[in-house]
Amino acid sequence: MQKSGSSARRLFVMGTDTGVGKTVISLLLMQFFYRRGHDPFYVKLIQTGCASAYDTESDARFIYDHVPALKGKDPGDSVVYCLKNPKAPYFAARDEGVVIDPHILKESFEQRIGRRSPVILEGAGGLLVPVTADVLMISLVELLAADPVLVARAGLGTINHTLLSIEALRTRGMEPAGVVLVDSGKTPTPHEMIRENMEAVASVAKVRVAGVVGRIRDFLNPDDGCYGPLSELLDQN
Ligand SMILES: Nc1ncnc2c1ncn2[C@@H]1O[C@H](COP(=O)(O)OP(=O)(O)OP(=O)(O)O)[C@@H](O)[C@H]1O
Numbered sequence: 001m002q003k004s005g006s007s008a009r010r011l012f013v014m015g016t017d018t019g020v021g022k023t024v025i026s027l028l029l030m031q032f033f034y035r036r037g038h039d040p041f042y043v044k045l046i047q048t049g050c051a052s053a054y055d056t057e058s059d060a061r062f063i064y065d066h067v068p069a070l071k072g073k074d075p076g077d078s079v080v081y082c083l084k085n086p087k088a089p090y091f092a093a094r095d096e097g098v099v100i101d102p103h104i105l106k107e108s109f110e111q112r113i114g115r116r117s118p119v120i121l122e123g124a125g126g127l128l129v130p131v132t133a134d135v136l137m138i139s140l141v142e143l144l145a146a147d148p149v150l151v152a153r154a155g156l157g158t159i160n161h162t163l164l165s166i167e168a169l170r171t172r173g174m175e176p177a178g179v180v181l182v183d184s185g186k187t188p189t190p191h192e193m194i195r196e197n198m199e200a201v202a203s204v205a206k207v208r209v210a211g212v213v214g215r216i217r218d219f220l221n222p223d224d225g226c227y228g229p230l231s232e233l234l235d236q237n
């Protein structure tokens with residue numbers, strides 16, 4: 001794992017589930033690093049549910065559309081595998097007669113990033129989704145020598161999903177850099193519940209719970225408060 005401060009590192013943005021806010025946290029990380037004068041690079045390792053990296057559903061396109069410094073640059077540079085069906089990568093690949101090869105993925109990833117740093121990697125779905133018949137998303141964290149950052153929902157049910165995800169990382173000898181909660185719903189989760197969820201995760205798992213990112217109205221200009229959990233996460237790691 002890389003542990004060399006906030007500028008020279010690879011962060012693997014993992015989710016407790018699909019749709020928890022990994023892309024939004026990746027976007028905030030990109031904006032955060034640009035604001036600090038770095039030149040971050042985003043990689044979506046395996047995009048499913050898209051015909052190309054330019055689809056409206058493409059996570060890379062979302063990132064490129066909301067980072068002014070990436071205007072005019074090619075989201076295709078950031079996507080290693082792109083698969084049409086909205087399924088776990090192994091099955092989406094199998095539908096197209098493709099076998100994802102983790103070593104090709106690593107090679108292609110290293111080629112794309114070159115000497116760029118920091119790198120924000122986004123997987124697909126949760127930690128234990130299959131990438132091949134016998135490789136799970138979580139194994140790519142180690143393969144790509146990245147630090148996992150765990151993104152979780154802020155509301156009811158998150159304690160269980162978050163603790164299970166941390167256990168899955170630790171079982172494989174990996175330590176999350178921290179947990180970021182996302183409260184994206186139209187009705188905000190009550191503060192007391194968020195506090196209790198953070199308390200439970202921090203005290204049971206002895207992990208840094210960096211904070212909660214609330215609902216963002218303008219992805220091009222998120223409120224300054226959205227970056228608080230990221231400095232909490234990165235400045236002390
Ligand atoms: N803080 C937020 N404020 C407003 N909307 C949000 C926020 N976080 C996430 N969303 C919305 O919730 C949906 C899911 O978020 P996102 O795409 O980041 O999840 P994901 O974990 O990357 O999903 P996937 O597994 O498909 O990659 C998106 O429509 C996104 O715009």
Ligand SMILES: [Mg+2]
Binds near residue numbers: 022023024059122
């Ligand atoms: Mg995403």
